[in-house]
Amino acid sequence: MDSDVRRYLADLVEVARSVLGDNLVGAYAAGSVGLGAYQPGRSDVDVALLCADPLPTDAKRDLVAGLRHEALPCPARGLELVTYRRAVAASGTPEPGFEVELNTGARMPFRATYAPGDRPAADGHFWYALDRSILHEHGHALLGPPAAEVFADLAPADLRRLLIDALSWWLALPTPPGAEPAPGAEDAVLGACRSLVRVRHGRWLAKTDAGRRLLTEGHPGAPVIERSIAARLGGPPPSGPQARAFQRQVLDAISGGA
Template sequence: MSWSTPEPLRRYLTDLVTVAGNVLGAELCGAYAAGSVGLSAYHPGRSDVDVALICAGPLDRRVAEELVARLRHEALPCPARGLELVVYRREVARSGTPEPGFEVELNTGARMDFRVSYGPAQRPSADGLFWYGLDRSILHQSGQALLGPPAADAFADLAPDDLHRLVLDALRWWLARPTPAGEVPAPGAEDAVLGACRSWVRLRTGIWLPKVAAGRRLVDESGPLVDVDTIELVERSIAARDGGVPPTGAAARAFQRRVLTDLTGTPADR
């Protein structure tokens, strides 16, 4: 883990790996910090804890349910907003597939709705099935091994065409989400803006960056996306992550459309 990872989070991740090992035994092949922890951008009070586990083969449902019971917040309190845990078979992690391919997905925390899915068939397509391939791509680049081989060896990256498609799927999913009407600040709009920046940076530069770093990287670039309004929007979005006023939903959506148009060469649907 990064030297900047808070000590309570370090202890939690150590305990999580211990519990997972007690439940899965020899089936547990690896455990990896993903998301903001993996990208060394964990923000106490705001960030989730993202963890990927790798198991040797398909999980028996009873074992999967025990893992969920032992790792949910009520059993192992998460010091962050919540835990987002995904379990993959070793062959899926190494395959570079764009498909979800997970065994178990668990969301749990003091400020997160509890949710569990035992396989992709239980995941509503409206919630997005692109997350998993993108998360494994980030893990390949920046995952931090808590147990097992380096993340770059445990997770294969996506093929360029699959990566491009999933990034565009994610942008379109964000655009399809309802936003408040009118020119009023919209909580969460800052993540929509900075998430679009991260998508743009990944496809244009080949690097996954944390959201804030991606926003700064985009405004440092020259091109049709970067003007006074864009710089102001990105700076406002970054400030909103530390308690500032978020941008309006209309401004966020307009920026997302511009990013999508830049990446596809085709005007985005309204």
């Protein structure tokens, strides 16, 4: 783990503890940090906090105020933080179920959401349960018991449905016209690779590792996967149409049983 990120996470836990007190029962690094794939200058810092009891509105707002980038500068592109009640994390529910969500950073639009109902449906409600599934397998405990003990995995049918929802959401986004390289297209391709590997093999891998896994299996989308992996190291990404065609292939595979 990057030393700046390590210090930042320690400071984040202290701020959360000062706001939530004994109600804070766990803190977990998720995303690229949890998966051991953090890339300085590119990756976000993803964190899940666990509380024992529902958070009062004042505590939610105080947590946001203490952790937003202006109060605690994030060394990465930004912080994506979600707080759950312990009972929700242990339930395996496919619902969002969060107490408060915060996105903040020097290169990330600020957003604070204080209840799942405030999250627009158009922004996607599938993220949270999928993230908790990744936490179940790869969460790095900063405070509290091991992640596998507190985050339940999804039922297979719920997992497949949410992955279909996620791929459908990505495909519904506007795409730039033409065949020019599309910034961010590599993440869309490799995210689809990760979804397919999870369905086929029952394991969450980092995006690049999932792409490599499909390459070893002779996936027919190999040229797009290879270009996407190279793009994460500075090369040109695939075009928008190439990325979308690959995502449709993965969506068809997952919808049809992979």
